[in-house]
């Protein structure tokens with residue numbers, strides 16, 4: 001019997017993870033008996049079967065007392081996803097550090113106190129980001145590349161990776177940090193992130209709507225579908241942590257694709273009419289940001305540990321259509 005807690009459960013990935021856990025009702029070969037969904041906004045999900053107890057909790061992760069409340073019921077697996085995204089963390093320095101660093105540290109401390117009380121030692125899955133790597137970067141980044149963040153968001157994620165490794169080394173919890181590729185196609189409305197167009201140039205034409213491409217066709221980046229990302233999170237909860245050999249943070253495998261390859265995948269899946277809805281309007285500010293980002297990784301460690309990426313960029317588009325078919 002396993003109790004999972006998702007912090008940030010109303011978000012794009014948190015809600016997809018919750019739906020998948022409720023669909024499979026098992027994790028680590030055991031029955032999922034309880035799922036606690038925490039967010040600052042209410043979490044909407046289809047009704048679960050009676051077999052799984054689902055608790056929805058609303059609160060502010062920033063408040064120091066929140067974390068001790070969340071660990072009071074001693075969840076076996078904690079998925080720590082709540083965060084403010086890169087654009088917001090860059091604009092609002094204080095908020096970025098409060099949510100992305102301080103709140104995560106409060107959580108780690110609450111677990112440590114519980115560990116000291118009764119030996120509690122959950123699996124903690126922390127979603128890190130490629131933003132821990134900043135330019136200048138090689139074309140392909142291997143697993144031994146140093147963390148070189150060049151944004152507040154990337155710095156906050158990098159600090160949390162170190163904390164996670166140290167708290168795990170001390171045995172306070174059993175942590176694993178997974179650096180997620182950029183998620184594509186992100187469902188819903190465009191957001192303010194500089195990366196938003198990577199999804200918008202596919203999502204909007206697939207819905208018959210126009211989209212703007214602010215960068216050149218040769219821009220290359222590293223992607224995973226929401227489905228693959230949920231697979232990574234669940235595998236991170238299940239993987240034998242002894243195999244991590246004390247290197248607790250891993251770059252997730254993904255698909256490296258140029259904007260031209262993205263558009264070609266769209267053409268193959270939805271035809272030329274969909275491609276014609278993309279209007280190229282260069283935005284030097286966005287291009288300047290994007291060209292400093294990682295292009296591709298050689299994520300050998302994660303592959304050897306059984307993390308599975310999407311098979312191709314076309315599969316990423318098809319996976320989106322299976323879940324969000326127009327009409």
Ligand SMILES: NC(=O)c1ccc[n+]([C@@H]2O[C@H](COP(=O)([O-])OP(=O)(O)OC[C@H]3O[C@@H](n4cnc5c(N)ncnc54)[C@H](O)[C@@H]3O)[C@@H](O)[C@H]2O)c1
Pocket residue numbers: 007008009010011012013014038039040041059060061062080081082083084085099127128129130179180181182183184
């Ligand atoms: N989406 C991506 O491309 C991507 C890539 C790399 C890493 N990540 C990481 O994955 C995680 C999930 O990403 P997502 O795309 O689902 O983000 P999201 O913005 O959709 O979800 C984040 C959730 O955290 C919640 N949250 C934020 N501050 C909170 C607070 N103070 N108290 C309570 N809840 C709070 C939000 O309400 C939101 O529901 C994040 O840690 C993010 O940094 C995402």
